[in-house]
Structures are given as C-alpha cells and as structure tokens.
Amino acid sequence: MQISWNWLNEYCRIPLSPEEAAARLTVTGCEVEDIHRPCEALRDLKVARIERLAAHPERPDLFVADLDTGGGQSRCVTAARNLKSGDWVPYGGPGSVIADGTVLGRRDFDSIVSEGMMLSAEEIGLPGIADEFGILRLPQGFSAGEDLVKALKLDDCILEVSITPNRGDLLSLIGLARECLGVIPGSSLKPADMGGPSIGGNWPLPWDGLCLEDPGCPLYGLSLAPSVRIEPSPMRTRIRLAFSGVRSINNVVDATNLVMLVTGQPLHAFDLDRLPAREITVRGAKEGERFTTLDSREHVLTDADLLITSGGVPVALAGIMGGENSEITADTKSVAFESAYFEPLRVSRTARRLGMGTEASYRFSRGVDPSRVLPTLSFLSNYLLGETGQRVEKEVRVARTRTWEKRRVALTRKKLHRVLLWDNMKEASSFLERLGLKEVGGSEERLEFEIPTARADLSIEEDLIEEVGRVRGYELVPSRIPPLLRGNGKVGDEVEAHRRIRITAMSRGYLEVVTYSFIHPRWTEWLRIPESDPRCHGFPLANPISQDQSVMRTTLLPGLLQALQTNIRSGWKDPIRLFEVGRVFLPAEKEGDEHREILRMAGIAWNGRDRRGLYDNSMKDDLLSVKADVLSLCQSRGLVPEFCAGREPFGHIGQTARIALDGEPSGYLMSLKPGILRELEIPGPLFAFEVDIESMLPDRGFRFGQVVRFPAVYRDISLIASLGTTVASVEQEIRALGGPLLRGAVLFDVYQGKGIPEGTRSLAFSLAYGDPSRTLRDQEVDEVHDALRRNLAEKGFILR
Amino acid sequence: MNAIQAKLEAIRNQYMEALVKADGSESLQALRVRYLGKKGELTQLLRSLGGLPPEERPMAGQALNELRQEVEASLERQAVLLAHAEDEAMEASDRVDVTLPPRGRGWGAFHPVVQTMNEIIDIFVGMGFSVAYGPEIEDDFHNFEALNIPPHHPARDMQDTFYLNSGKLLRTHTSPVEVRSMLKWGAPLRIIIPGKVYRRDSDQTHSPMFHQLEGLLIDEDVSLADLKGCLNTFVGAIFGRPLDSRFRASHFPFTEPSLEMDVECFACSGRNPACRICKGTGWLEILGCGMTHPNVLRYGGIDPDRYNGFAWGMGPDRVAMLKYGLTDLRVLFEGHGSFLTGGGY
Known part of the structure; x- marks a missing residue:
C-alpha cells in the first residue's frame, strides 16, 4: 500500500523524518518496504499563465505561447492542442529539471526559440493526474511565477507499506494515524471529521427500500446525491490519488476511492437511474447465476457468493466489484453511494475463487470497522461538498441486522x-x-x-x-538460553544414519544431490514400470505448476537420471556419480491405510564419454564396483546386504541384482537397460542402485571379531560348476562342508573357455584353515581339506 | 717380527685392497670364501699353526684370530653399506612423478543445503533440542486447522498449496510436525523439525520445493527471552561469529506474539549502502518466530494455562545461500556437477 507522508501527517503529526518513522513502523510490525519521492528530480519549475496563444507561422502542427512567468515573460513552442489563452500551466525555463532528470534549455523551432517548455503530467512525474491529453492545465488560484512543487504540494514522499493480514485496520490513513500515535512517542492525533450521519428517508425522490436477506451483510447504508455533474476530480484529489497509487476516473468514483483511503471503508457508487428498481436487496447468489462486473467480465456464481440486487437483478458482487449495468458514466445524473459491512469470509472466498482481488475485497476480507460504516457516508458527503461542490442528501437510508459490542x-x-x-x-x-x-x-x-x-x-x-x-520494544527483552535442558545431545537415529550414509557416499566419490519430489508423469513409461508395479501409481498433483513436476516420485531414479541428463546436455563429459537420500511416495498397501513415505538412498555411476584421462580404462565403473559402494553404504550402518540375480523393469536382464537387508527385499543394483539409455540419450553404460533405508535407521552397534593369534594354513581348491550356479551358492557349499576349522574362502580365479566343458566355468578359491587355540599341523589340514573335496565331489562339482 | 706375523701382515694388506674394490654382494661373498672359507687363506694358516714351536703358537694364534675378526667385521659392515647403496640406486631408478594425477575415486561433494541443515541441527541439539520428522503429504487439519489458520486464510490459497486428488496436500511448512509431536509426546517438548516443504511458486528466489527447519519449545514459564537466547546463539554459531540481531513485530496465525528476526549483514554489517547481500539495509531477514498461540497448544493436547512455548521457522536454503554466496535457488535442485564440485573434478 502506498501512503502519502504529507497526507498521513494531516491525521497524525509525526515528529520524525519519514525515514525515522519508517524504521519505527517496520520494527513495530508495519513494514515499510520502500520510501520514494516521485517528484524528487524536479528543479525550478513554476506556475505560468498563457497570455497569448498563436499558431506557429511556419509549422501548422505547432503553437507559440507567450507566458507570464511572474518575474517576466517567456515564449514556448508546443504541439499540445488542449490550450487556450488564460490557461494556467506548469512551466520549466532553461536550466530547470523535469521528472526524468532532463535539464531543459532553449530550442529553435523554425526560427522561433522555445525557452524551456510547458509541461505535461508525465513530465512532472505524475502521469496519473492528467485529465486530458496534452499539457497539464492547472486550476485557477495560483499566481504566476509561484514555485510549482510548493503550489501543488509535490514535495511529498511515498511510504510503500506492507500490512500483515491480521491488521485490516491499517488499510486506512486514520488507522495508520492511530498506529503512529501508538508506536511513535511524541506524535499527536488529529482526528478525522467523521460525525455520524442522520438516518432517515427524507429523499427528494421515491425509494422503495433496503432489504438484507443474507447474514453475510448485517449492515448496509445508502446515501444519495440527487443531481451530480460528472467531471474530472479537482487537482488536489488527483494528486492525492496518484501518490496513493490509485488511478483517477471521475469526481464521483474518485470520491469513493479517496474516502476509502482515509477511512478504510470501501464505498460503491451506483447510477441511480440505471438501477432496475428503486430498491436494494442483498442476497446470496443462486447456483449458476451469471453476472457481469464493470470490468466486462462475466462470472458464473455459486450460492456462497453475495449479491447486491435491485428489482431482482444483480447490480454488484458484494464487497468486490459493481456491475456494468449500474456503473457511473459520463451521463450519470444521480448517484447512490453504498457503505456496508460484509462478512470477511464471504468476500474473501468469492474474491479468491473468481480471482478478483480489488481494493474493496482486500479490505472487506480483512474486516472493516463496523463502527465506521455509516460515519464514512458523512465523511463522503463533506468531501463531495467541500472539494467538488456536489451536494449529498443529509439523510442516509440504513438496514441493519446486527449490532457490535465492544469486546x-x-x-x-x-x-x-x-x-x-x-x-x-x-x-x-x-x-x-x-x-x-x-x-x-x-x-x-x-x-x-x-x-x-x-x-x-x-x-x-x-x-x-x-x-x-x-x-x-523487543530489544528490551533480555536474551537467555532456556534453562532445564531436556535433550541428551544425541541427534537421533535418522539424522545419524543419514550422516553416515552421506559421508560414506561422498568419500566414495559421489556427489550429493537433492532433486524434486515431483516428476514428469511419463517417467513410469520411460522406465517401463508396468501397471502391476506400485511404483506405477504415484500421486498426481491436482494443481501442478508444470507437467514436469506433476506426479509424486515413487522412486529416486528419475531425479538422478534427470540430473545426469542436465549435466550431459550442458556438456559434462567426465565420469560422474550422483546420490540422493530422500523420500518416495507410494499408495497405501491396502484400502483404508495411509499412504507410504519411504526413506531411500539411491545412486548412479556414469563413466563419462569422449573424455581423455590417464587411467580411463582402469577406472571405469562396472556393476561390481558399484556393488562395493552399496556394500560400504550398508556397512556404514552395520548391515551387510545380500545380492541375488533378479529383475527390474528398467534393469539390464543380465545385470540386475535384488538387494536384501536382514533378509527383507530392500532394493536393486543394476545396469540400466540399453534401450532406456538410448531413449534418454545417455551414452551407456549406467549403473544404479536404490535401497530402502528405513531398516538402516536404528543403531545396531557393532560386533567385533575374535582375536586370531595362531596363523591359518592355506589350501587352494578349484572346481568346475555349471554357468547357472552362482559363486555365492558355491561359496555357501564350501563353508557348509568345510567343517569347523575352515576360517574363510576367497575366490581368486574364474575361468571359462578352452579346456573346460561348454556351459561350465572353473572357480578357484583360496581356503584358510585355523584353530583359535593352536597352530594346525599340515596333516590335520590335509585330512579336513580332502574330506571337503570328497564332499564337494559328491555334490556334483568336478574338482580339478 | 717373525715369519707368521709378516705373512699375516701381507694377507691383511692384500685383503684390504680387495675389500675396497669389492662392488657388490657377490664380490664380498668371493672375498669371504677366499679368506674365511674352508680352503680360505686364513683357515689354512690356522691349520698350519700346529707346525709352529709351542712358545710361538699363542701369539701367532692371537694375531691370526684378530685378523679373522677384523675381516669378518669389515665384510659385514661393507655388506650393509653395499646393500644400502644398491637400494638407493634401485629407488632412484624407480621414480614416480608425484605431480601425476591420483588414481582412484576422489572425494565427491556435499550438497550445500543438506550440509547447512546438518550444521543447524547440531547447533540446536547442543541446546537440548531433539530432531522430529513428519509426513510430507499432509492433511488440512495438521497443515492448517490445528495451526490456527482459519478457513479462507490467504495461506490456504490454491495459489500457494499443492493438492492431491484425494484432498490431501503437500505440506506448505514443517509446522504440522509441531502438532503431531505435541500429540505424540506432550509437554515439556523441545524439538527441531527439518524437512522439505512445497509451495506453488517458481522463480529465481522461489522453488516449488524447498526446505524448512522449524523449532518448538514448550515448558512451564517460557519467555521471549528464551527464544531470543536460542536464536541469537544459533546465528552466532552458523555464521561463525556473534551477529547483532533485531526482532520486529510481525504476524503468523500460529504464534502470538509473532516476530521476525533480522540479523546484521555478515558481509557489510550495514556499512556498505551498495551491499549486494543485504541490499544496503544492513539487515538480513532470517526467520519468523513467536510464542506458540494458545489455540495451537490446545490442538496439540497441551494445557495453555500450565504450559507455553515458542516456535520458529527458517529456510535452510536461504541460510545456505547466504553462507555460500549463492544467488539462484533453483540451481540447488538441478544436480549440476559443475556447481556441486566447484567447477569439475
């Protein structure tokens, strides 16, 4: 809201500079966001009178004016066509400065020299006060040579004030004046002249009545200006409105706006002769009822909306905007002014639904002062008579269904x-x-x-x-750390788990990212996630900003892939690893349950493209190097994941693992399907993992091992297994059959090809045998090892 | 000097000459064989001692032994010296240019907001707060009603809130977790709530998803002084030095009184009218706070006559942007490697 400092001071004398007052208002809750002086640049402008106006002898499009500038005479050339002799105008002589900072000089127009110029409203910094095209014509009553800024009181400054939604009372000069009195020591109030109107019905024309049918309007007053002349507002009003950021329309509409700025009470003016009947009824709209507001927009209403009607026809959307059908026009002869109290909720709901934030709806939504509804009509009548000479009937008609007690x-x-x-x-x-x-x-x-x-x-x-x-002043409240500490200084499992995971990921070369929780709906299709997969059913937003961000993610993969795409598109070529910890959002598992928000970690590793590097070949990621990352991430929280071959709709058929934590399926590790890579324009391969980390949140502590004091004895074993037999299952067999002395088995060779039957491969393990209490003798080890070989052979492995 | 002594002297001289010439472990071994081996010169001499007259034997034997010991010791010493020289020669020829790039994965990179959130969490945990979490898909009750945000309050606007088709919504602040925590744990309570929040807004300084970190302290006899103490301590800790602060009156539906906290611009302390960070005001708006509204306590099942409290909400994204001098909020959620690594590996 824009507040004219001079105008505010007419209601409260403030013994501070505008800057000091602004600082005080800001600290006490009425934030002044900016202070500006629209006419600050003006220098040496004067009021002048046109003595003579003649056509330019050479140029038919120009006029030559001789001006009385007080101390002397000046000659100006102008193209404006709205002037005549005797007019008063703003004038800037050579050396003076206009609003945009231009220094005026002398200029030759075909042998006639213009000494400076006569000025338009825009040139003095207030385009809004123009009431016609051309030079700004000033009212009578000045003397030639008078300083323009002083004469028009342009040496004002504007406070740009931001009012919090609870303080509807500050949306008026008298409200702000009261606030200034309250918060600025030494200020004094100059109350507005707001005597109560006399209530009655003594109007010089027939009137059938006021009827309040809806509790949304408990108080309604109407005053009458029986014969008005529609014309521009006086200069002073136009300047005040311009300083307040309100466009000047005509004397009647401007009066309602100006009075609203002072009292905070929005008013509406009806052209009485255009009202369908000599009565007003306030009622709820009918479902589907149509109404065209004066901005020529047609609205379809609901029964929650509140209407002002006349003769059954809507004439205004209560508290928001009047109708085209009863709007003030240049031909208006008599005017009815409405001042009412509308329930804030009713107005705000309708205004919001229809997207019609007006000065009136803004104030009604925040609640106007009910005790000011009727006095505002007398303030209006005083203003109209005093400033514009328009007479308003002394008595106002009032309907009321409620009174307000002071709380x-x-x-x-x-x-x-x-x-x-x-x-x-x-x-x-x-x-x-x-x-x-x-x-x-x-x-x-x-x-x-x-x-x-x-x-x-x-x-x-x-x-x-x-x-x-x-x-x-809050600065007077001391500052202390609250006593009675109740915490124990622990950050808690979730924070702790997240920290360990992110530090582990970062130390393994991953960049931590945060991507949006909502994604493009087509990601499920791009990732080939079938209908039967719960990840296909992300929650769509009812009112997204863009399609790109319109469905809640069910997996972290799209965000990471999108980040990678963004990098690749902007020319990134180096290998890159990204990881994210965040929630995914899944539908309830069964009807009636809550939706699920699951905390996950996910990462992708991409080997870059067309990039030269010293160690390129030895440093390339593959499924197993990323498997080591997953292992480390889980181990950082005391968990050892299990991997087994599996499927993901988006996973390479031969390179996808399911990950289990504590035996529970928890995620995947995979190489992204080559087809998807092609469609996403990501030069492959790309490895990714995603794991639910809910089960990693509790701190499991750590179990240390037994100290080994007696060295192990090593034996190798090499066996041939079918290609379908996994290393894990072979290792499991070895451990199961190796007896209590087998300490460990390490795979050290995998061979497949010449010398080995088709469809099989050779696996070689180094086995460690040991006893915690002594060193084993070779003979003992040989016996155990031979037994293991026999047992394995019995299981069908071919031993080499 | 008798003959044996002369002979020993000759052997010694000969040996010393050879020792100096020995240039490797092999030639040292040859010397050992030549003098100390089974058929070595000194060994043979020892055997010949039997042929000496008995009175000469002890002296000759002693002299011979001394020479044997000298040879052994010098051979050993020389072996050590030679091994050392050989190692050094080998090391010198096996040189690695230490300015070559490292092999292996380097450190990745942290996300500024997650990092900042963690720092903020530590500061408040140090002041006795615990961390609480809650759902990001919320209902009207927890996100609005229980926070004393009346129906049709501007904050509920469709313009600002993302809704799901079910009527649920994406929480617009972390405050619903205040209510959930009060209902779960009751009073006294001292929690911080970090998390993602969502609003329908997108430009250089607004992202439809961003972070909040909210705090709530409920106890008997809580004062604005406690709020000021906690938040002043936080500001000093996060920006690395105590900063001046001011508390301005403001309005939030869920606090009464409500305040905004501004801190002294850490870049210019108000001394630079052209400061880019504070835009010359000398102050940075950092968070909103206030004393918890009695209605909110009631919704949380807490008796407002016995308990009161304070709460605040801040944007870790903004804190991170201030701390790291960032200007575009949306960049935080795009995952640019160039941004996160500070220009590439």
Whole structure:
C-alpha cells in the first residue's frame, strides 16, 4: 500500500523524518518496504499563465505561447492542442529539471526559440493526474511565477507499506494515524471529521427500500446525491490519488476511492437511474447465476457468493466489484453511494475463487470497522461538498441486522511477566491506551481493556501482550538460553544414519544431490514400470505448476537420471556419480491405510564419454564396483546386504541384482537397460542402485571379531560348476562342508573357455584353515581339506 | 717380527685392497670364501699353526684370530653399506612423478543445503533440542486447522498449496510436525523439525520445493527471552561469529506474539549502502518466530494455562545461500556437477 507522508501527517503529526518513522513502523510490525519521492528530480519549475496563444507561422502542427512567468515573460513552442489563452500551466525555463532528470534549455523551432517548455503530467512525474491529453492545465488560484512543487504540494514522499493480514485496520490513513500515535512517542492525533450521519428517508425522490436477506451483510447504508455533474476530480484529489497509487476516473468514483483511503471503508457508487428498481436487496447468489462486473467480465456464481440486487437483478458482487449495468458514466445524473459491512469470509472466498482481488475485497476480507460504516457516508458527503461542490442528501437510508459490542480483554501481570520478563502494568496500560484501547477496570494484577471495533485482531490476552511487547520494544527483552535442558545431545537415529550414509557416499566419490519430489508423469513409461508395479501409481498433483513436476516420485531414479541428463546436455563429459537420500511416495498397501513415505538412498555411476584421462580404462565403473559402494553404504550402518540375480523393469536382464537387508527385499543394483539409455540419450553404460533405508535407521552397534593369534594354513581348491550356479551358492557349499576349522574362502580365479566343458566355468578359491587355540599341523589340514573335496565331489562339482 | 706375523701382515694388506674394490654382494661373498672359507687363506694358516714351536703358537694364534675378526667385521659392515647403496640406486631408478594425477575415486561433494541443515541441527541439539520428522503429504487439519489458520486464510490459497486428488496436500511448512509431536509426546517438548516443504511458486528466489527447519519449545514459564537466547546463539554459531540481531513485530496465525528476526549483514554489517547481500539495509531477514498461540497448544493436547512455548521457522536454503554466496535457488535442485564440485573434478 502506498501512503502519502504529507497526507498521513494531516491525521497524525509525526515528529520524525519519514525515514525515522519508517524504521519505527517496520520494527513495530508495519513494514515499510520502500520510501520514494516521485517528484524528487524536479528543479525550478513554476506556475505560468498563457497570455497569448498563436499558431506557429511556419509549422501548422505547432503553437507559440507567450507566458507570464511572474518575474517576466517567456515564449514556448508546443504541439499540445488542449490550450487556450488564460490557461494556467506548469512551466520549466532553461536550466530547470523535469521528472526524468532532463535539464531543459532553449530550442529553435523554425526560427522561433522555445525557452524551456510547458509541461505535461508525465513530465512532472505524475502521469496519473492528467485529465486530458496534452499539457497539464492547472486550476485557477495560483499566481504566476509561484514555485510549482510548493503550489501543488509535490514535495511529498511515498511510504510503500506492507500490512500483515491480521491488521485490516491499517488499510486506512486514520488507522495508520492511530498506529503512529501508538508506536511513535511524541506524535499527536488529529482526528478525522467523521460525525455520524442522520438516518432517515427524507429523499427528494421515491425509494422503495433496503432489504438484507443474507447474514453475510448485517449492515448496509445508502446515501444519495440527487443531481451530480460528472467531471474530472479537482487537482488536489488527483494528486492525492496518484501518490496513493490509485488511478483517477471521475469526481464521483474518485470520491469513493479517496474516502476509502482515509477511512478504510470501501464505498460503491451506483447510477441511480440505471438501477432496475428503486430498491436494494442483498442476497446470496443462486447456483449458476451469471453476472457481469464493470470490468466486462462475466462470472458464473455459486450460492456462497453475495449479491447486491435491485428489482431482482444483480447490480454488484458484494464487497468486490459493481456491475456494468449500474456503473457511473459520463451521463450519470444521480448517484447512490453504498457503505456496508460484509462478512470477511464471504468476500474473501468469492474474491479468491473468481480471482478478483480489488481494493474493496482486500479490505472487506480483512474486516472493516463496523463502527465506521455509516460515519464514512458523512465523511463522503463533506468531501463531495467541500472539494467538488456536489451536494449529498443529509439523510442516509440504513438496514441493519446486527449490532457490535465492544469486546473486553484482560491483561494479567503474571502472563505479561512470563512472556516479557517485565510487568509494569501502569506503563503497559498507557501503551494500550495510545493504541485506542480503554482501561475499564481491574486490579494491579489484572486489568481489563475495552477493544475498539477496528481491532478485530485483539481477542485474547496474548494479543495484548503482543501490543505491549512491540510498542515497548523487543530489544528490551533480555536474551537467555532456556534453562532445564531436556535433550541428551544425541541427534537421533535418522539424522545419524543419514550422516553416515552421506559421508560414506561422498568419500566414495559421489556427489550429493537433492532433486524434486515431483516428476514428469511419463517417467513410469520411460522406465517401463508396468501397471502391476506400485511404483506405477504415484500421486498426481491436482494443481501442478508444470507437467514436469506433476506426479509424486515413487522412486529416486528419475531425479538422478534427470540430473545426469542436465549435466550431459550442458556438456559434462567426465565420469560422474550422483546420490540422493530422500523420500518416495507410494499408495497405501491396502484400502483404508495411509499412504507410504519411504526413506531411500539411491545412486548412479556414469563413466563419462569422449573424455581423455590417464587411467580411463582402469577406472571405469562396472556393476561390481558399484556393488562395493552399496556394500560400504550398508556397512556404514552395520548391515551387510545380500545380492541375488533378479529383475527390474528398467534393469539390464543380465545385470540386475535384488538387494536384501536382514533378509527383507530392500532394493536393486543394476545396469540400466540399453534401450532406456538410448531413449534418454545417455551414452551407456549406467549403473544404479536404490535401497530402502528405513531398516538402516536404528543403531545396531557393532560386533567385533575374535582375536586370531595362531596363523591359518592355506589350501587352494578349484572346481568346475555349471554357468547357472552362482559363486555365492558355491561359496555357501564350501563353508557348509568345510567343517569347523575352515576360517574363510576367497575366490581368486574364474575361468571359462578352452579346456573346460561348454556351459561350465572353473572357480578357484583360496581356503584358510585355523584353530583359535593352536597352530594346525599340515596333516590335520590335509585330512579336513580332502574330506571337503570328497564332499564337494559328491555334490556334483568336478574338482580339478 | 717373525715369519707368521709378516705373512699375516701381507694377507691383511692384500685383503684390504680387495675389500675396497669389492662392488657388490657377490664380490664380498668371493672375498669371504677366499679368506674365511674352508680352503680360505686364513683357515689354512690356522691349520698350519700346529707346525709352529709351542712358545710361538699363542701369539701367532692371537694375531691370526684378530685378523679373522677384523675381516669378518669389515665384510659385514661393507655388506650393509653395499646393500644400502644398491637400494638407493634401485629407488632412484624407480621414480614416480608425484605431480601425476591420483588414481582412484576422489572425494565427491556435499550438497550445500543438506550440509547447512546438518550444521543447524547440531547447533540446536547442543541446546537440548531433539530432531522430529513428519509426513510430507499432509492433511488440512495438521497443515492448517490445528495451526490456527482459519478457513479462507490467504495461506490456504490454491495459489500457494499443492493438492492431491484425494484432498490431501503437500505440506506448505514443517509446522504440522509441531502438532503431531505435541500429540505424540506432550509437554515439556523441545524439538527441531527439518524437512522439505512445497509451495506453488517458481522463480529465481522461489522453488516449488524447498526446505524448512522449524523449532518448538514448550515448558512451564517460557519467555521471549528464551527464544531470543536460542536464536541469537544459533546465528552466532552458523555464521561463525556473534551477529547483532533485531526482532520486529510481525504476524503468523500460529504464534502470538509473532516476530521476525533480522540479523546484521555478515558481509557489510550495514556499512556498505551498495551491499549486494543485504541490499544496503544492513539487515538480513532470517526467520519468523513467536510464542506458540494458545489455540495451537490446545490442538496439540497441551494445557495453555500450565504450559507455553515458542516456535520458529527458517529456510535452510536461504541460510545456505547466504553462507555460500549463492544467488539462484533453483540451481540447488538441478544436480549440476559443475556447481556441486566447484567447477569439475
């Protein structure tokens, strides 16, 4: 909201500079975001009178004006066509400066020299005050040579104020004036002239009545200007509106806006002759009812919307915007002014649904002061008569279905002290009184206050404590670390697990990334995830910003692949590994259950492309190097994963492993399908893993091994197994059959080819035998080893 | 000097000459054989001692033994010296240019926000807070109603909140976890809530997904002073030195009183009117906070007459951007290797 500093000072004298006042307002909760001076650049501009105006002798498109500039005469050439002799105009002589910083000089227009120029509204920095095309014509009443900035009171500054949604009362000059009184010491209030109107029906034309059918409008007042002349507003009004960021329309509409800026009460003007009937009824809209607002937009309404109707025909969307059918036009002769109270919820809901945030709906949504609804009509009538000479009938018509009691709220010493560690009740009371609250009784320990109707935000004791705290200043509250520590200094399992995992991943060369939780819906298709897979059923957003981010992810893989694509597209060629820890979102497992949010870790490793490097070949990742990463990541949390051959819809058929933790299926390790790589334009191969880490969260501690003091004795064993037999199963057999002395088995050779039957491979293990209490003799070892060989042979392995 | 002594002297001289010439372990071995071997010169001489007159034998024997010992010791010493020289020669010829690039995987890279979140967590855990988590897909009750955000409050706008078809929504702040935690653990309570939150907003300074870190302390007799103490301590810790702070009155539906905390610009301390970081104001808006609204306590099942508390919410993304001098929020979620590694490996 834009606030004219000079205008504000007409309602509250503030003994500070605008900057100082802005700083104080900001700290006390009414944030001043910016201060600017629209006419700051102007220098040496004057008011001048056109003595003579003649056509330029050579140029038919130009005029020559002789000006009385007070101390002398000046001649100006202009192209403007709206001038005549005797007009008063703003004038800048040679050396003066206009709004955009241009220094004016003398200019030759076909042998006639223009000394400076007459100015348009834009050239003095206020394009909004123009009421016609051309040079700005000033009202009578100035003297030639008068300083323009002083004459028009342009030496103003504008505070750009941001009002929090609870403080609807600050959306007006008198509200802000009260706030300034409350928070700026030494300021004094100059109350607005707001006498109550006389209520009655003595109008010079027939009127059938006001009817409130909907509780959404409990108070409605109407005043009448029976014969108006529609014309531009006076200069002063136009300047004030321009400084407040409001466009000037005509004297009647401007009056409603200007009065709203002062009192915070939105008004609406109806062309009385265009109302379908001489009556107003406020009612709820009918479902599907149509209405065209004065911005020419047609709306389809619901029964939650509130309408002003006349003769059964809607004429305004209550509290938001009037209708095209009764809008003020250049031909309007008589005007009815509406001032009403509309329920904030009703207005905000409709305004939001229809996307119609207007100055009026903004104020009604935040709640206007019900006690100001009718006085605003007398303020309007005073303004219209005083500033524009338009007469308004003395009596206003009013319909009312509710009255407002002033709320009472108590402040206790105990709670005040608890929050602020300060409890001077007398001082607290004086802070509140300056804000317009009234102490109405109580004791030293508990004071009761009457709350002005404008302050709908004050309803409980904590609200009063806030008022006292902010006015007194939060800088006066001491700062202390709260006593009674209740934590034990542990970060907890989830944080700890996440930390170990991320540090492990980073030390294995992974870059930690965070990608969006929502993805493109087609990822399931790109990854070939079938309907039957729960990962195919991510939650779609009802109102996404873009399709790219419209479905909640069910796997971390798309985010990582997308990040890789982004890198590749921007020219990244080096090998890269990315990892992420985050949640995926899956539908409930059975009807009625909650959705599932599962914490996962995932990583991808890509070997780069077309990149020269010293160790390229020896450093390339493959499925097994990434398997080592998965192993380390799990081990960092005390878990050893099991890997077995498996399938993933997006996994290379021959290079996909299922990962189990504690025997529970927990994820996959795979090389991405070559077909998918081609479609994603990722030069392969690409290895990826994704593991649920919920089971890794609890701290399992760590079990240390037994100290080995007697060396092991080593024997090798080499056997031939069918290609379908996994190394893990062979190793398992060896361990099972090796007896208690077998300490370990390490695979050291895999051979397949010449000398070995087709469909088989040779596996060679180095076996370690040992006893914890002594060194084994060769003979003992030979016996055990031979037994193992026999047993393996019995199981069908061919021993070499 | 008798004949045997002369002979020993001659052998010694001969040996010493040969020793100096020995240039490797093989020639040393040859010397050992030549003098000390079974048929070595000194061995043979020893055997010939029997032929000497008995009175000469002890002296000759002693002299011979001394020479034997000298030869043995010098051979050993020379062997060590030679081995050392051989090693050095071998090392010198097996040189690696240590400025060659390392082989193997280097350190990866951390994400600025995750890193910052972890630092913030440590600071508050040190002040006795515990970490709490909650769902990112929330319902209206926990995200709005229980936080005293009335129906049709601007914060509930379709414009700001992502909804699912089921009517559930993506939490717009971490505050619903406050309510869940109060209902779960009751008072007293001292928690921080890190996590992702979502709003329908996307430009250079807004991302539809971002992070929040929220805190809540509930106890008997909690004061704004406690809030100031915790947050001032946090600011000093995260930016590496105590920074001036100011608390401005503000408004949030779930706190009363509500405040905004600004900290002194760590870059210019308000001394540079053209400062890019604070835009010349000298202050950085860092978080919103306040005393928990009694209605929120009630929704959390906590008696507001007995307990009160404070809460705050901050954006770790913003803290990370300030800390690391970043300007575009969206870059944080794109996973650029060049960004994360500071320009490539």
